[in-house]
Amino acid sequence: MSSYTPHIEGTHVFDTQMSNRGRALNKMLYSLKDPQNREQFSADEAAYCDKYLLTDEQKQAVLDRDWKKMTDIGASIFYVIKLAAIDKKSMQDLGGVFTGMTTEEFKAELKAGGRKFG
Amino acid sequence: MSSYTPHIEGTHVFDTQMSNRGRALNKMLYSLKDPQNREQFSADEAAYCDKYLLTDEQKQAVLDRDWKKMTDIGASIFYVIKLAAIDKKSMQDLGGVFTGMTTEEFKAELKAGGRKFG
Amino acid sequence: MAEIIWGLATSHVPSIGAAMDGKKTEDELWKPLFDGYGPAREWMAQHTPDVAVVVYNDHANALGLEMIPTFSIGTADHYDVADEGYGPRQVPDVVGAPDLSEHVLVNLVDEGFDMTVLQELDVDHGLTVPLSVYTPEPGDAWPCKVVPILVNVLQYPQPTAQRCLQLGEALGRAIRSFPKDIKVAVFGTGGMSHQLSGERAGLINQEFDRNFLEKIETDPQSLAEISRADYIKEAGSEGIEMIMWLIMRGALGDNIRRIHDTYHVPASNTAAALALFATDAVAEEGSEEAAA
Amino acid sequence: MAEIIWGLATSHVPSIGAAMDGKKTEDELWKPLFDGYGPAREWMAQHTPDVAVVVYNDHANALGLEMIPTFSIGTADHYDVADEGYGPRQVPDVVGAPDLSEHVLVNLVDEGFDMTVLQELDVDHGLTVPLSVYTPEPGDAWPCKVVPILVNVLQYPQPTAQRCLQLGEALGRAIRSFPKDIKVAVFGTGGMSHQLSGERAGLINQEFDRNFLEKIETDPQSLAEISRADYIKEAGSEGIEMIMWLIMRGALGDNIRRIHDTYHVPASNTAAALALFATDAVAEEGSEEAAA
Ligand SMILES: [Fe+3]
Numbered sequence: 032m033s034s035y036t037p038h039i040e041g042t043h044v045f046d047t048q049m050s051n052r053g054r055a056l057n058k059m060l061y062s063l064k065d066p067q068n069r070e071q072f073s074a075d076e077a078a079y080c081d082k083y084l085l086t087d088e089q090k091q092a093v094l095d096r097d098w099k100k101m102t103d104i105g106a107s108i109f110y111v112i113k114l115a116a117i118d119k120k121s122m123q124d125l126g127g128v129f130t131g132m133t134t135e136e137f138k139a140e141l142k143a144g145g146r147k148f149g
Numbered sequence: 150m151s152s153y154t155p156h157i158e159g160t161h162v163f164d165t166q167m168s169n170r171g172r173a174l175n176k177m178l179y180s181l182k183d184p185q186n187r188e189q190f191s192a193d194e195a196a197y198c199d200k201y202l203l204t205d206e207q208k209q210a211v212l213d214r215d216w217k218k219m220t221d222i223g224a225s226i227f228y229v230i231k232l233a234a235i236d237k238k239s240m241q242d243l244g245g246v247f248t249g250m251t252t253e254e255f256k257a258e259l260k261a262g263g264r265k266f267g
Numbered sequence: 268m269a270e271i272i273w274g275l276a277t278s279h280v281p282s283i284g285a286a287m288d289g290k291k292t293e294d295e296l297w298k299p300l301f302d303g304y305g306p307a308r309e310w311m312a313q314h315t316p317d318v319a320v321v322v323y324n325d326h327a328n329a330l331g332l333e334m335i336p337t338f339s340i341g342t343a344d345h346y347d348v349a350d351e352g353y354g355p356r357q358v359p360d361v362v363g364a365p366d367l368s369e370h371v372l373v374n375l376v377d378e379g380f381d382m383t384v385l386q387e388l389d390v391d392h393g394l395t396v397p398l399s400v401y402t403p404e405p406g407d408a409w410p411c412k413v414v415p416i417l418v419n420v421l422q423y424p425q426p427t428a429q430r431c432l433q434l435g436e437a438l439g440r441a442i443r444s445f446p447k448d449i450k451v452a453v454f455g456t457g458g459m460s461h462q463l464s465g466e467r468a469g470l471i472n473q474e475f476d477r478n479f480l481e482k483i484e485t486d487p488q489s490l491a492e493i494s495r496a497d498y499i500k501e502a503g504s505e506g507i508e509m510i511m512w513l514i515m516r517g518a519l520g521d522n523i524r525r526i527h528d529t530y531h532v533p534a535s536n537t538a539a540a541l542a543l544f545a546t547d548a549v550a551e552e553g554s555e556e557a558a559a
Numbered sequence: 560m561a562e563i564i565w566g567l568a569t570s571h572v573p574s575i576g577a578a579m580d581g582k583k584t585e586d587e588l589w590k591p592l593f594d595g596y597g598p599a600r601e602w603m604a605q606h607t608p609d610v611a612v613v614v615y616n617d618h619a620n621a622l623g624l625e626m627i628p629t630f631s632i633g634t635a636d637h638y639d640v641a642d643e644g645y646g647p648r649q650v651p652d653v654v655g656a657p658d659l660s661e662h663v664l665v666n667l668v669d670e671g672f673d674m675t676v677l678q679e680l681d682v683d684h685g686l687t688v689p690l691s692v693y694t695p696e697p698g699d700a701w702p703c704k705v706v707p708i709l710v711n712v713l714q715y716p717q718p719t720a721q722r723c724l725q726l727g728e729a730l731g732r733a734i735r736s737f738p739k740d741i742k743v744a745v746f747g748t749g750g751m752s753h754q755l756s757g758e759r760a761g762l763i764n765q766e767f768d769r770n771f772l773e774k775i776e777t778d779p780q781s782l783a784e785i786s787r788a789d790y791i792k793e794a795g796s797e798g799i800e801m802i803m804w805l806i807m808r809g810a811l812g813d814n815i816r817r818i819h820d821t822y823h824v825p826a827s828n829t830a831a832a833l834a835l836f837a838t839d840a841v842a843e844e845g846s847e848e849a850a851a
């Protein structure tokens with residue numbers, strides 16, 4: 032019996048299908064580890080997305096900083112973080128977005144011992 | 150018992166040590182799979198070698214087309230072939246060089262059933 | 268469920284592709300080799316797979332030396348033909364089978380094979396020449412989809428021959444558990460004896476090759492027990508490619524029969540061979556199963 | 560022969576490094592965590608290894624998604640510190656131990672582990688934060704050489720926990736057979752429970768973590784039997800990193816003793832822990848061996 036990607040409510044499980052789907056987007060985000068690329072991106076985000084052949088949906092999610100959308104359409108969270116870094120957003124800021132809380136609310140839940148499920 | 154790289158007379162066994170040693174050289178040779186790089190290389194071979202940070206020994210072997218030397222100092226034969234392609238040299242031309250024969254002599258030995266050892 | 272219908276062992280020397288691309292297959296030097304392919308090609312044309320799993324190695328066309336995986340598998344839906352220094356071969360791009368790739372990947376990792384996943388891959392002569400051996404005139408498209416499986420044969424330590432045979436056995440189990448009714452062929456490529464550089468360049472060991480060609484059918488375990496050092500010593504530094512045939516062989520299972528083989532020296536600097544095996548999923552011609 | 564003297568399990572959250580780099584270790588939020596490191600750091604400072612084998616994962620800083628190896632090993636003599644988007648951490652570059660890397664590589668491949676060889680590698684927080692946990696003030700150079708071993712924990716299918724434990728056992732055998740009298744420490748990094756994206760972001764499962772922290776010493780086999788799906792479900796999509804602790808644990812052997820541990824919530828979005836184990840190569844303080 033093989034163990035295909037498990038489906039767990041409220042959890043992204045990044046697999047080869049997601050990776051294929053998010054290919055151009057992840058490649059663009061990965062490129063932001065290079066400081067020159069970060070400058071180029073910031074100078075003209077749309078043109079930079081076009082250079083990496085992003086689909087319209089991928090590009091719009093980037094321009095809108097729609098963090099949830101990006102992870103829904105195949106961006107790996109570790110790639111998304113590179114864009115958050117440019118915006119000086121913390122992991123707690125993103126956590127707030129993903130869970131529909133303010134950053135402060137999200138931080139408070141972590142400080143209180145983290146969020147519990149199941 | 151581990152099986153470290155075997156030493157077999159008259160044979161290169163390309164391993165991680167050779168790979169480390171030939172790193173810049175192999176990287177330069179690998180780049181020649183790109184047609185634009187092939188043009189750049191042909192336009193100024195020495196400058197191209199410098200761009201890839203080749204050691205003096207590596208660079209000299211490339212400029213001299215010292216095929217044997219290249220394979221002795223860490224170039225993988227599959228990387229060397231990319232340079233031979235630029236020179237329109239065949240695998241039999243290189244075989245002649247490695248064995249101290251003319252290309253025709255080397256081809257004749259292959260046609261006669263190949264070279265026998267041991 | 269999917270079934271494996273045949274396995275093809277074949278050399279993948281670039282010059283075999285070049286001879287076909289340059290219409291030299293009738294030349295004195297090449298004719299014996301291509302004549303030898305004939306009966307296998309005819310049989311395969313009667314037994315066409317939906318997907319070919321092609322076990323091969325890259326030759327510095329897609330993978331640099333920064334990162335050398337022992338075993339890798341392509342999961343893409345499309346593979347471009349690599350430019351190997353002369354511009355890409357004028358053959359169709361390769362269409363992937365990502366669903367089978369994923370199924371095989373998950374099963375192999377579950378069984379403890381530490382695969383590297385390639386989401387992008389330009390395929391070189393190691394893959395396209397065997398496809399041409401199968402289908403010399405593909406027209407606009409190859410007749411089947413492809414799952415590429417790549418093996419490190421370039422940098423020591425290569426996987427052991429035993430590990431290759433084991434990977435093949437697991438690959439066979441994985442393919443056969445794929446829940447779609449498709450027919451799969453498995454290609455084992457590379458070899459036979461050859462050495463490209465060093466003073467032993469031009470080495471051909473017909474005795475070793477002939478034994479390998481026989482035992483790959485009848486006693487693959489004996490070939491799996493040959494050490495890497497002995498492959499290199501007997502078959503040449505590049506002849507060790509033959510370990511990839513063992514992956515194909517492992518996938519076919521115990522009950523196979525030889526449809527055809529051929530052996531030829533030289534193709535470029537190497538001894539070249541082809542060996543075609545049908546599995547028990549294919550009825551023997553004239554047998555009751557065939558009539559059924 | 561080489562010996563393994565201790566194993567350190569530790570989270571590798573970037574913010575732990577950032578807290579040290581930014582001199583915030585006395586801040587209310589961070590003090591409990593760093594206070595918890597104290598006793599382990601003191602003990603390790605008394606028992607210094609020549610080489611650290613650091614098991615970690617890259618976080619999109621060295622490996623793109625084009626090529627995802629299950630297990631890889633660095634064989635270089637030098638590893639630069641990666642720029643993770645803010646410029647590289649201001650810590651020393653990492654000096655490799657290519658002789659031990661090669662020895663381990665050959666032994667692992669001989670045993671049927673299908674390693675990917677990394678000749679070049681920029682190391683990210685996954686490796687440098689654990690080095691900082693060991694040595695907060697390295698000055699101009701880290702106190703030991705490093706062999707990096709990388710694990711795919713980012714893309715499904717990750718290796719099974721069982722396979723990780725087996726790799727660790729083979730790694731232990733490989734290190735101990737290295738024919739030089741050196742002392743080696745093994746780092747297992749990552750964890751504990753956390754999930755970065757999705758509606759379950761912020762997940763912490765203290766019960767799962769506490770059990771893991773205990774069993775990693777006393778019953779690693781029970782942790783090896785947990786499925787990937789259960790790691791993700793119980794410990795979060797990024798909590799599955801904990802499988803890397805099992806590689807360290809496997810390398811230590813059967814006779815170990817716990818020197819110290821600490822558990823803290825939260826470090827950034829994760830539960831963080833440290834657990835330090837001495838092997839039987841290190842005499843117990845006050846024991847006869849120690850006096851000898
Ligand atoms: Fe080949």
Ligand SMILES: [Fe+3]
Pocket residue numbers: 571616618685749750800
């Ligand atoms: Fe991590």
